[in-house]
Amino acid sequence: MHARGIGLAALTVLTACGVGDGYRRWWDGDKDAVLPYPLPEIQVDAGKKPSDAGLMGEPDVAVEAAPPPAPPIQTVFFVLMSSEPWSAVEGSKSAPYINGTLLPAAAHCEAYYAAPAKIAQSEPNVVWLESGQDFGFVNNNPPATNHTASASHLVDELEAAGVTWKAYVEGATAGVCPIVDAYPMRVYNVPFVYFEDVSGTPPASNAKRCVEHVFPYTQLAADIAKNDVPRYAFIVPNACDDMHDECNTTDAVKQGDDWLSTAIPPILASKAYADAGAVFIAWDFASTGYVPIGFIALSPKARAGFAGTTTLTPSSALRSLQEIFGVEPLLGDATNATDVKGLFESFP
DSSP states (O other), rough: OOOSSSOOHHHHHHHHHOTTOOOOOTTTTTTTTTOOOOOOOOOTTTTSOGGGOOTTOOOOOOOOOOOOOOOOOEEEEEEEOOSSSGGTTTTOOHHHIIIIHHHHHEEEEEEESSSOOOOOSHHHHHHHHHHHTTTOOOOOOOOTTTTTTTSSHHHHHHTTTTOEEEEEEOOOTOOOOOOBBBBOOOOOOOOOGGGGHHHHTTOTTTTTTHHHEEEHHHHHHHHHHOOOOOEEEEOOOOTTTSSSSOOOSOOHHHHHHHHHHHHHHHHSSSSHTTEEEEEEEEEOOOOOOOOOOEEEEEOOOOTTTTEEEBBBBBHHHHHHHHHHHHSSOOOGGGGOOOOGGGGGGOOO
């Protein structure tokens, strides 16, 4: 073999193979070791770039170009779970799908808490997710009692920017705005109906804007099949399937995990997800107190298997949604929040 010199391309290949990428360094783990022979000098003809010299007199070694940056997130499927603390879910035998399938493929937060108001109810936390505040709601009363004229909320900004959105509510009726419970469908998990510009003044079951955007959960499968998924798809399982209630079982966590195991795979198989999509699975509060609750991020851009420890809240989720969809101004407490970009390789 010739010993004319080692081209820079070869040196690049050698030094690019470091710890953590499946290769062992050429010094075999001892960075202070001395080679038993000196590296030959690089010989370059006058007027030529180092790469023109070739490797040992042979054609240049091709160095693989870095992949192009991943495109920004285009579609978000937001799945709302409820009531259970993260300690009851992570590592639980009752949640084999979450622990065995989702977490190894996803990034999740170990310090995601309910809204800063610290109210242990679904409704204030869910409304906060839409607007960055709770408007003084401290219970789970229906829109007839708890409603606001505020137009400072997420879907108003989305529509103004031409971003499509729908809510898919398990147990809702087609063509009817869900402003009253139809158990196990609970209205307090549907944030949009508490805003008068969506559900009317007073809130009405035939409110046009609500009917045009809030659908039965079964509509999601049809929209996926037609590749007609909105850019923001807010998914609300009923009180049996979101881990809030124990329905025909004594294990609410298992019931919710079972539901996710059937609900998430079709989303991950959809074109909307494949084309720069993301799935956020978030809990609204913990019935056991102000303790961490779940937040899981699935995306080709997410840091698979990563457990983040930065403190996040629904304000963080809201800020992140605004950043993904490029809408402003930041709403309510979202101005003070840290976004979820630490769970991603690149964001948004």
